[in-house]
Amino acid sequence: MKNRLLTRFISLITSLALVLSLYYCFPDSIIKANSTDLTEAESVADTSDTISDNPFDKQDDMEVPYDRTRWIQPKDWNTPKIDPRDYDGGIMLYFDKIGLDPEYAKGKVQRxxxxxxxxxEPVSYIKFHVFYDTRLTVKENTAGKFITPGKGLNGFTTGSAKIEDGQLAFYAYAEDTLLNHSCLFTIDFIVPENAEQGEVYPIGLAYTDDGIVADTFINSHKDEAGKLQMTYVFTKGIYNGYIRILGEKKTTTTTPTTTTTVTTKANPDETTEYKLGDVNNDRLINAVDASEVLTYYTMTSTNKNGDLDANQKLAADVDRNGSINAVDASNILSYYAYTSTEKEGIISMEEFMGKQAHNSP
Incomplete structure (x- = not known):
């Protein structure tokens, strides 16, 4: 009982510190609760007797795509509902998708x-809730923090807190800054010692209004351009990741007379169809697909399983030369840049690659 009370007290102090940091760092228009109200902070920290809203902790070894339906346009914007399709850009915020060799993975610290x-558009105020599979353990950095700011947030004041196992909160603020092509933050996870091949530990964001400060990604003026970019981010621009133990998942089924071990795919294919360039089969062709190709190329270059199924390999080999490498990733990025700037008459990946081949010397 003493240990439980001590744990809850530490959790309460951590959450209260985050509340106070947010109160003094964010403008009053973003604050949704008084930081001196201890019961509000307590409601964040005291999760021992409630069901956690963590979509990443089903422990079913499945990837968790970003849930765009959780987004709620802030009432204090006082504007009609913003359509993310009006955003003239292709901003993406994304977690790594990492495959680990089973013998190498057990107990490994993976960044x-x-x-x-x-x-x-520049941003000034950032807040995210990060969720993860609780089979993973978060390792604190040398400063005792759970999240380490990346180079993209140089000059920002940042903070993080562990709300509960499986959920972290992160915030950052500074003068308006254009963040592009950079790392925002990193998290070090400890893979379980009993990790088995085929297991998938999902990691990602879920839009959250915790009653203190709703998740945000906007400039200091909160102008129309900033609101539109934020709407796009929380509806179309976020891509979750995972740590996957490579190999086929082994399951055991028992009958009254026999016990049989059956080997199945961790993520079985449901279709034999594929779309060229859409490696992760999310109906988009973007930098995430290029990242999948580079990860596969890196793994296979070191004689490891690249962790792409047959359809994904067909989608990844965009130049159709029978080899999946950095050239394919570059072509995917080129196509993504093309679709991000062109709004009408967009051609398919097949047509795009045909033009590339025609124009090459």
Whole structure:
């Protein structure tokens, strides 16, 4: 009982510190609760008797795509509902998707990057809730923090807190800054010692209004351009990641007379169809697909399983030369840049590659 009370007290102090930091760092228009109200902070910290809203902790070894339906446009914007399709850009915020060899993975400290690309508007105020599979353990950095700011946030004041196992909160603020093609932060996870091949530990964001400060990504003026970019980010611009133990997942089924071990795919294919360039099969062709190709190329270059199924390999080999490498990743990025700037008459990846081949010397 004493240990439980001590744990809850430490959690309460940590959450209260985050509340106070947010109160003094963010403008009054963003604050949604008084930081001196201890019961509000307590509601964040006291999770021992409530069901956690953590979509990443099903422990079913499945990837968790970003849930765009959780976004709620802030009422204090006092504007009609903003359509993210009006955003003239292709901003992406994304976590790594990492495959680890089973023999190498057990107990390993694995750093996961959260990066940004394609931003068009500066930001000043940032807050995210990071969720993860609780089979992972977060390792504190040398400063005793759970999240380490990346180079993209140089000059920002940052902070983080562990709300509970499986959920972290992160904030950053500074003068308006254009963040582009950089790492926003990293988290070090400890892979479980009993990790088995085929297991998938999802990591990512879920838009959250915790009653203190809603998640945000906006400039100091909160002008129309900033609101539009923020709307796009929380509806279309976030891509979650995972740590996956490579190999096929082994499951055991028992009958009254026999016990049989059956080997199945961790993520079985449901279709034999594929879209050229869409490696992760999310119906988009962007930098995430290029990252998948580079990860595969890196793994196979060191004689490891690249962790792409047959359809993904067909989608990744965009130049169709029978080899998946950095050239394919570069072509995917070129196509993404093309689709991000052109709004009408966009051609398919097949047509784009045909033009590339025609124009090459």
């Amino acid at each position: 996961v990057y959260f990066s940004i690309t394609g931003a068009t």
